[in-house]
Amino acid sequence: MNKLGNYITGSWINGDGDGQLLYNAVTGDPVAAATTKGLDFASVLNYARTVGNPALRKMTFHERGNMLKALALHLRNHLPEFYAVSYQTGATKADSWVDIEGGIGNLFANASLRRKFPDDVICIDGESHNLSKNNTFMGTHILSPKEGVAVHINAFNFPVWGMLEKIAVNLLAGVPAIVKPATVTAYLTEAVVREIIASNILPEGALQLLCGSAGDLLDHVNSQDVVTFTGSASTGLMLKSNANILKENVPFNMEADSLNCIVLGDDVNPGMPEWEIFVKEVRKEMTLKAGQRCTGIRRIFVPENKMEDLWKAIATSLAQTTIGNPLNEKVRMGSLAGETQRKEVKEQVQKLLASSQIVYGSLDSVDVIDADASKGAFLSPILLLNELPWASAHVHEVEAFGPVSTIMPYKTMDDAIALSKLGKGSLCSSVVTADHNIARQYVIGAATHHGRILVLNNECAKESTGHGSPLPLLVHGGPGRAGGGEEMGGLRGVKHYLQRTAIQGSPTSITAVTNVYQPNAIGKDPGKHPFKKYFEELQIGDQIVTEKRIITSEDIDRFADLSGDHFYAHIKTTDFTGTMFEQQVAHGYFIMSIAAGLFVDGYEINPVLLNYGIDELRFTKPVYPGAEVYIRFTCKEKLPNDKRVIEKPEDFKRGDDIEKGIVKWLVEFFDEADELTGVATILTMVKKLKQ
Known part of the structure; x- marks a missing residue:
């Protein structure tokens, strides 16, 4: 069986032993094996700090930005190869487009941010301040790249986007990266990294790849490093609690799966454009990537007098979704990433069934085309109905990470806001309404518990990127259960990897240090x-x-x-x-x-x-x-x-x-x-x- 390579210390190296078998999510056939057994993780970190970091720090923000642009252009020339591998993860063409071309788009977007920075290795952060009566003493803040490494521990659902959206930010900042993708879909990440390394666009040591367990990697990080994690809240808590991370005060950015919700305004009725927009948005979020999105809609809140009409409309829409082999152009939803994921989703649904009922779909059977449902990790979309959301803790705490969502009633907009907060912190929420007053009420009421809120109506629907689409220039993250971290966000994201330092001196001295003229300098x-x-x-x-x-x-x-x-x-x-x-x-x-x-x-x-x-x-x-x-x-x-x-x-x-x-x-x-x-x-x- 072919082993996935680990790109570390300047070479492609296989781990020891047979490793973990990885499977084609559609056919169930083995694809590769992955292992990091026998690797010296301390040496991997040291190589990034001593080789990759100095090389990137010597480059200016503009040089690093143009490097990202060159990398994006290069990867765009290899899309067919990436798509061919992506189909094995169960992803359709549309799913793969989000993952692959969405990831490359992140490179382009962050490359363009170079224009927000000086053509220098440091930059001024914020305003400068005159600190003296005679204008001879002043202060300002500068940002300089940390001397460590960005350690990215990523989720299985977006093997390309999850890597590129993160490394784009740290590379622009001038910090190298070690990427540890989720093992189950690591073969797609490895294919992209092989092309990145072959391009010779990045300086040596700027990017390393681990395909398998992270081992004792976190035991060797220090305060100049930054750790990011995307995945379940429970795993994130375990990693964040690592004794070394606590001792060294290592910055830890977590983006965890959350109980995201969508709310239908009580002004929306059948026949209105917003009614159809709502139904389409729910269907899209349940079926895109087979519901395996950290931003996926898990809770649907609608006015209690419209519950039956709405769940029936959603069910009718879901019934039009063809499931099967993603290589078949008729297929609109592929499989889950693997049998382990399917088993886990079913277990979570069983917990939800203690207070809900299935009104569309089945846990036991699914009709597929051009595939064998017993061999592939296929699952029917499942719409649950819960009529007592205030009395049901599970529906606000248990996440089935697949094509599963629960519809629930609310009486007033204040109720909807309060219900949204029962998720204890989410990555995103949406409100569909044609009434701007309702939109304002929801946003102001719910903002404290959400990292992003989409106000969706007929005016923006055609060009909206949708409920579940994080954007490079906007914050991706959320409070509480969602992890409390922030990814991307334009300049905000880059600043995670930069050290802010206050500097004081004469205007002429500060001009010499920053290479930006300060008022009152000679x-x-x-x-x-x-x-x-x-x-x-x-x-x-x-x-x-x-x-x-x-x-x-x-x-x-x-x-x-x-x-x-x-x-x-x-x-x-x-x-x-x-x-x-x-x-x-x-x-x-x-x-x-x-x-x-x-x-x-x-x-x-x-x-x-x-x-x-x-x-x-x-x-x-x-x-x-x-x-x-x-x-x-x-x-x-x-x-x-x-x-x-x-x-x-x-x-x-x-x-x-x-x-x-x-x-x-x-x-x-x-x-x-x-x-x-x-x-x-x-x-x-x-x-x-x-x-």
Whole structure:
């Protein structure tokens, strides 16, 4: 029997012994064996810390982001091979698309986050703070990659997505990963990792793979490491309670299976679009991936006077779901991941039957096409009915991790909110309603017990990603039973792997450390006007102070006529009694325009290609006629601007062939008293010297 490889310390290594047999979930035939017996887990961790971590830490956020993008493009070229293996897990084409292409999509999404970071190995976190009267002492926070390793212990249901959505985040942060997939579907994870390693896109040591038991791995982690776990709450508790993790205070992020729910607003009646949306959403969540999703709908809450109509509508919809061999294009639901999973689901359903009854489906039989139900891990969708949700603890505590859900009644929206909370913390919840007041009531009432809430109606249904779809830029996790952790979430997810440190010093020192100009730092003589410098020539802190310009009442009148902005404060005949102004005041945007006239250099073409935008524009003091304004103009930050990928000649746009970068400039407006009247950050696109 073929053994799955463990990619550790730079090589593919087989564990000792025969290992655990893994099976094709559809046919029941053996696929491979997996074992980590005999591996030195301390050495695996040490290799990640001493080889992978330094290599990633030397890369900037932008370099790491482009690495993820390159990896995503590479894996996209190998989809047929991944799909072929995925079918063996019991997944249909639609299931596999979520797992495989959804995982690759996470790489793309996190790659794009590089634009939120500087082109540096560290970044500033949040605002900077002036800590002194004379502006010579300040403080800020920086984020730097931890010197450890991310240890990912993943669930069986998404062998690809579960790995890629996690490593995308830690790799962008500059931390290597050790991935331990659930053994039952590890053969699919291994196939993807083999392609990742073969691509040579990641630096050595950035990714290691363990196919089998985690052994004593957690006994060797330390405070610079981060452990993440996805799976059952009971297993998560056992791992989180590891003596070494507690002793070393190792960050532990858990995303556990939860009793997620969906609520039908009492405004929704048969015949309304939201009625059909609700039924379709329940069916999709029960049958996609054969219900094996940590975000799956386990509890269905509906107004008590609509119970019978609704469960019958759901049953009718479920009856249209064809079950069988996922290779057959007619099949809409495949098998569970294995016989062990099917046995466990049946055991959990038996517990639920103590207070519920089956109104659709069967535990004992299922009709399948192009497959043998006795050999494959097939199970009928099962809809349970529980008429006494307040008296039934099991329905809020027991999860059957398969195509199983329970429908229950509620009297008022406050009841529905309270019932949703009986799950003691969930990854997600949905409310289907056409009434925005009901939506607001539910969200505000239920938010404390859910990591994500979907408000679903006819307006967004066609483009909604659905109840069970975590998104890379939004938090995935939940309180209480759901684990109390957070995965993904855009920048939030990346920050799990970064150490936040407060730094203090003079503005000039902090500028030198962060490579971002801080207000009141000593500027540099650029030698020539900064706009005459190419991107590579510009230095952080390059600074000019412009000549002064007198602002006149006539200037203000002309700008008002030109812009059409005749706000009372800009009209000299206004009676300013009771206002915030003493007399006619200049438009803030006029002063901004004057600033551009003062700092822009001449009429000749120069490396500055265009003005890219304005951030953080503030007007801090009124400018009256007779004031003399001048500008302090400083190179604040430099960011790469990656060339756009052009797949067809007709997609080419003017300027696509020019190598360029984005430069941020701090623009400070002063008056004749040298007091700040305004501040902004202006972005320009600047040509590179090397084309």
